Amino acid sequence: RKEVEQDPGPFNVPEGATVAFNCTYSNSASQSFFWYRQDCRKEPKLLMSVYSSGNEDGRFTAQLNRASQYISLLIRDSKLSDSATYLCALEAAAGNKLTFGGGTRVLVKP
Amino acid sequence: EPEVTQTPSHQVTQMGQEVILRCVPISNHLYFYWYRQILGQKVEFLVSFYNNEISEKSEIFDDQFSVERPDGSNFTLKIRSTKLEDSAMYFCASKSTGMNYGYTFGSGTRLTVV
Numbered sequence: 001r002k003e004v005e006q007d008p009g010p011f012n013v014p015e016g017a018t019v020a021f022n023c024t025y026s027n028s029a030s031q032s033f034f035w036y037r038q039d040c041r042k043e044p045k046l047l048m049s050v051y052s053s054g055n056e057d058g059r060f061t062a063q064l065n066r067a068s069q070y071i072s073l074l075i076r077d078s079k080l081s082d083s084a085t086y087l088c089a090l091e092a093a094a095g096n097k098l099t100f101g102g103g104t105r106v107l108v109k110p
Numbered sequence: 111e112p113e114v115t116q117t118p119s120h121q122v123t124q125m126g127q128e129v130i131l132r133c134v135p136i137s138n139h140l141y142f143y144w145y146r147q148i149l150g151q152k153v154e155f156l157v158s159f160y161n162n163e164i165s166e167k168s169e170i171f172d173d174q175f176s177v178e179r180p181d182g183s184n185f186t187l188k189i190r191s192t193k194l195e196d197s198a199m200y201f202c203a204s205k206s207t208g209m210n211y212g213y214t215f216g217s218g219t220r221l222t223v224v
Contacts, residue, residue: 034212041220043201044153046212087153089213097143097166098203098213100153 001026006088006101013078013108020074021104023088032091033064033071037084038103044087047073078108112136116202116216123192123223131187131219133202141205143213144177144187146170146198153201159185192223 005024013019036044048055050062050071061074071090075082085103092099115134123129135142144156157167157177164177176188185204189196199220203213 036212038153041199043215043217046214049212097155097158099155102152 003027004088004090004099004101006086006104008102009105009107011104011106013075013082013106015078015080015108015110017078018074018076019078019106020072021086021106022070022072023101023104024068024070025088025090026069027090027092028066028069030090030092033062034089034091034098035060035062035071035073036087036089036100038087039084044089044100047086075106078106080108080110082106083108112214114202114204114214114216116200116219118219119217120220121222123221125194125223126191129189129192129221131189131200131202131221133185133187133216134183135185135202135204136206136214137183139204139206139214141165141207142179142185143203143205145201145203145215147201147218148198156187156200189221192221194223197221197223 011019033050035047037047038044048057050064054063059076063072085105087103088101089098117132142159145153147153155168157171158165174190178186199218201218202216205213
């Protein structure tokens with residue numbers, strides 16, 4: 001099993017719709033979890049950290065399920081500007097290193 | 111907002127040549143990293159650096175690679191003898207202390223080995 005696994009997509013999403021996707025991880029000792037956004041040929045940009053209780057930032061909601069070892073990201077009211085690749089990343093210990101998944105591509109269409 | 115700065119943005123080099131990629135991490139961050147991303151592939155960890163020494167390195171980070179923090183601000187990645195397969199985007203990142211603090215990435219250096 002890969003350390004961090006994501007459905008590569010693409011997820012084709014009508015503008016205004018909701019899209020959700022998961023990321024599974026194999027290392028049960030992972031401590032910190034993040035969602036990053038990456039635009040074509042650009043650097044990953046932190047979208048949000050993922051907390052145990054789940055957290056929301058505007059139209060974005062992240063969940064962590066430690067028992068099943070996955071995190072999820074939900075985007076509500078999708079905008080054209082949400083089109084990007086969404087990378088999940090985890091950290092086994094503070095400052096250790098980030099391990100990335102391969103990314104899920106989201107295409108929001110008018 | 112503080113940012114990680116990388117130079118150059120694009121470097122073309124001949125196979126076998128040495129390259130140095132430069133990064134200026136965020137000033138109060140303590141952890142520094144290099145990652146690379148081959149076109150169409152995932153972001154891969156190369157090396158982490160803390161307290162003026164390497165704390166972890168991946169299998170990719172072989173003897174051809176080295177890192178330095180020559181002064182209080184710069185963090186460099188050197189590739190001694192570049193190969194065609196070293197062509198990739200190289201991202202520098204830095205992080206403050208504590209859990210749940212995300213890593214901030216620089217805009218990357220696109221290295222093309224010809």
